[in-house]
Amino acid sequence: MSGAPLLRMAGVSKSFPGVRALTEVSFELHPGEVHALMGENGAGKSTLIKMLAGVHSPDSGGIEIDGRAVSIDSPQRAASLGIAVIHQELNLAPNLTVAQNLALGQEPRTRWGLVDRARIRGDAVRKLERVGAYVDPDTPVGQLSVGIQQVVEIARAVAQDARVLVLDEPTAALSESEAQRLFELVGEMRRNGMGLIYISHRMEEVYQIADRVTVFRDGEWVDTSPRGDVTPEQVVSRMVGRELTDLYARTRHVPGEVALEARGVSDGAGVGPVDLHLRAGEVVGLAGLIGAGRTEVARLLFGAERAKTGEIRLAGQPVRLRSPRDGISNGIGLVPESRKEQALFLDMTVRDNVVVTGLGEVSDFGVLRRTRIAHRVNEQVEALRVRCSSALQRVRHLSGGNQQKVVLGRWLAIRPRVLLLDEPTRGVDVGAKHEIYKIIDGLAHEGVAVLVVSSDLPEVLGVSDRIIVMRNGVIAGELGRDEATEESVMLHATGVASGTH
Known part of the structure; x- marks a missing residue:
């Protein structure tokens, strides 16, 4: 690529207690370039980004902006150098308006020293117009969709004259239309000369918008190539250090008796009535567009939400699921769609997170037995290949894939x-996905009834024996493995198959 780089990181290394996060890594970004940074969770991507954001400083090596050596020792310094990071967990104040968020920390004042609210609003309109976002600046951010919130963050970065923009898993929680709008914004920013670092586990996105692809593995640089010079299969091979001949690792399942059945189940708020059944030793995919009601059904089947109508049966016997405790006592587990917000105790250890649902089995008369706890935790850590320094490591410091394995454990x-998995591989790298798919396959062979809720159509098709498609809160269709294709699933999800679109 011709011309001097906008950003250059040369021989950068970083270590934390007991962990070598980056080893002499080099990376370049040019003006008007979208540079995809790829690697498994734990490959060092986050550490590199935190260096650019001013959160961490390199132990060795250097960073240059426009050929000039710089020290980025704080987020304020990063911003002054024109570096902005849009994190997967958005950095907005939900109780403040769009305008207030765009002005946060830089509020204009009247000549009497008061906050100039009229100017804040006027500035917000102009900032939003620069990125083509027509959002009411007086709307509280918490009332906006994730996609619109992301646009607000981008508007803030553009208004601050950012020249380097990092997008970390930007489409993880976006609808297809929101993702396409994001890609349009990326194209506009590229044409305006901004350099963008794009981090995603979704290969199709990388091949849609990236100019170059850099792969990290185990904290080291592996390869940088123009997008057209490397195939997706080659990228995956470089990420994981081996060939993945069958990503979904699915073998033939022989379903048994019905383990769970829902008859006319509804939440009384737009989801249902739903009729479905899950068989022992079967993986059932639950597909549909965002807002179709998939997550709500999983929560009803677990007891996280109470069914207002209908009946749930386990092994043919009706059960009352009024709370998660009822679900657990009946042998039902739920891996929710957001592990950090709904599943993990981030500041607790791997050990504590694994045993929390079965304390009764590792205690006698209310007294926890350390030997029993250690055996249970070590069994899961080894079986699921959780990469951690020890079972006493805080979950917060694990990669996304290993956090997900802890929830599974x-x-x-x-x-x-019965195990209900809601978006089981969201924000997880391809190597960890492969391992999770093997776990799902193994559970089915052990006779567990598995429900997989996923927005990733290839994933649903790859792991499922049968696919249930939802639309507008009800089941729109059911497809066997042999008849299910991306097209047939989408025909039911959009109502085209039934002529109700």
């Missing part, structure tokens, strides 16, 4: 009859 430790 929590449920596998109590040996559920």
Whole structure:
């Protein structure tokens, strides 16, 4: 690529206690370039980004902007150098308006020293117009969709004259239309000369918008290539250090008796009535567009939400699921869609997170037994290949894939009859996805009834024996493995198959 780089990181290394996060890594970004940074969770991407954001300083090596050596020792310094990071967990104040968020920390004042609210609003309109976002500046951010919130963050970065923009898993929680709008924004920013670092586990996105692809593995640089010079299969091979011949790792399942059945189940708020059944030793995919009601159904089947109508049966017997405790006591587990917000105790250890759902089995008369706890936790850590320094490591410091394995280990430790997985590989790298798919396949062979809720159509098709498609809160269709294609699933999800679109 011709011309001097906008950003250059040369021989950068970083270590934390007991962990070598980056080893002599080099990376370049040019003006008007979208540079994809790829690697498994734990490959060093986050550490590199935190260096650019001023959160961490390199132990060795250097960073240059426009050929000039710089020290980025704080987020304020990063901003002054024109570096902005849009994190996967957005950095907005939900109780403040769009205008207030765009002005946060830089509020204009009247000549009497008061906050100039009229100017804040006027500035917000102009900032939003620069990125083509027509959002009411008086709307509280918490009332906006994730996609619109992301646009607000980008508007803030553009208004601050950012020249380097980092997008970290930007489409993880976006609808297809929101993702396409984001790609349009990326194209506009590229044409305006901004350099963008794009981090994503979604290969199709990388091949849609990236100019170059850099792969990290185990904290080291592996390869940088123009997008057209490397195939997706080659990228995956470089990420994981081996060939993945069958990503979904699915073998033939022989379903048994019905383990769970829902008859006319509804939440009384737009989801249902739903009729479905899950068989022992079967993986059932639950597909549909965002807002179709998939997550709500999983929560009803677990007891996280109470069904207002209908009946749920386990092994043919009706059960009352009024709370998660009822679900657990009946042998049902739920891996929710947001592990950080709904599943993990981030400041607790791997050990504590694994045993929390089965404390009764590792205690006598209310007294916890350390030997029993250690055996249970070590069993799951080894079986799921959780990469951690020890079972006493805080979950917050694990990669996304290993955090997800900890959530899975929590449920596998109590040996559920039914396991409900909501977006089980969201924000997880391809190597960890492969391992999670093997776990799902193994559970089915052990006789567990598995429901997989996923927005990733290839994933649903790859792991499922049968696919249930939802639309507008009800089941729109059911497809066997042999008849299910991306097109047939989408025909039901959009109502085209039934002529109700």
